[in-house]
Amino acid sequence: MYTVGELLRQWRHRRGISQLDLAIAADVSARHVSLVETGKTRPSADMILRLADQLHVPLRDRNRLLLAAGFAPRYAERPLDDHALSAAHDAVRRVLRAHEPYPALVFDRRWNIVMTNRAVDPFFAQVHPDLLRPPVNLVRLGLDPRGFAPMVVNLADVRAVFRARINRQLATASDPELTALYEELLAPEPEDMAGQRIDGDVLISMILRVSGRELRLFSTITTFGTPMDITLDEVAIESYYPADAETAAYFTNPEPETDESTRR
Numbered sequence: 001m002y003t004v005g006e007l008l009r010q011w012r013h014r015r016g017i018s019q020l021d022l023a024i025a026a027d028v029s030a031r032h033v034s035l036v037e038t039g040k041t042r043p044s045a046d047m048i049l050r051l052a053d054q055l056h057v058p059l060r061d062r063n064r065l066l067l068a069a070g071f072a073p074r075y076a077e078r079p080l081d082d083h084a085l086s087a088a089h090d091a092v093r094r095v096l097r098a099h100e101p102y103p104a105l106v107f108d109r110r111w112n113i114v115m116t117n118r119a120v121d122p123f124f125a126q127v128h129p130d131l132l133r134p135p136v137n138l139v140r141l142g143l144d145p146r147g148f149a150p151m152v153v154n155l156a157d158v159r160a161v162f163r164a165r166i167n168r169q170l171a172t173a174s175d176p177e178l179t180a181l182y183e184e185l186l187a188p189e190p191e192d193m194a195g196q197r198i199d200g201d202v203l204i205s206m207i208l209r210v211s212g213r214e215l216r217l218f219s220t221i222t223t224f225g226t227p228m229d230i231t232l233d234e235v236a237i238e239s240y241y242p243a244d245a246e247t248a249a250y251f252t253n254p255e256p257e258t259d260e261s262t263r264r
Helices: 004-015 019-026 030-038 045-054 059-068 083-099 118-124 138-143 155-172 176-185 230-234 245-252
Strands: 104-107 113-117 206-210 213-222 236-242
Touching (some): 030 045, 104 118, 113 118
Antiparallel strands (some): 206 213, 213 236
């Protein structure tokens, strides 16, 4: 069991900054930071959170820092559809709905899908039912041979993007389940050494072959700017956009649909 000082030192090393740099950023003395890290002084809850803020510690891990120092956790973790998060939940639904007819989805820190918009449904229809049993994992959907992998023309590029993003996550905060997912699906393979990107591309597109047509999509990520709940701190909205006119035409001329516009 680590002390709060040891945990703070680990976070400081992970961020690659000195005690002096942290002290200046947090407006405290370098000596005080040293005393906290060595356990020679017991920091207040406010001091722990001040240092954690400068170290960009995720809310889940800020609770761990507080517990290690003998304080109660400060941040709650509630389901996205909890009444207390109704405003945020409604905002997410609006973003998903507004992005139609293009696909968009919400996933948590372990890439489990939380919500989708209607444009995602036709793609789910192409995957094996086993992959749609909760929790539905976006990385597994994208790379499993029973999922989207047979449709992805540039699978090596897509795998490389997933690998880079999860590597960044693990560099920010360790997670055994995310590490296991990485080892299961993202261990480098020979074809990964020669991606199919074309020199001059501005963005790496995901290229899907659907009904004999090639769809080129790129994505953006949206997160909450100032979350005070662990769930909101960890969810992200991924919105997919057409990278060419042919792909745009595929989505803007859909078959008639009568389903609800957004599902949970």
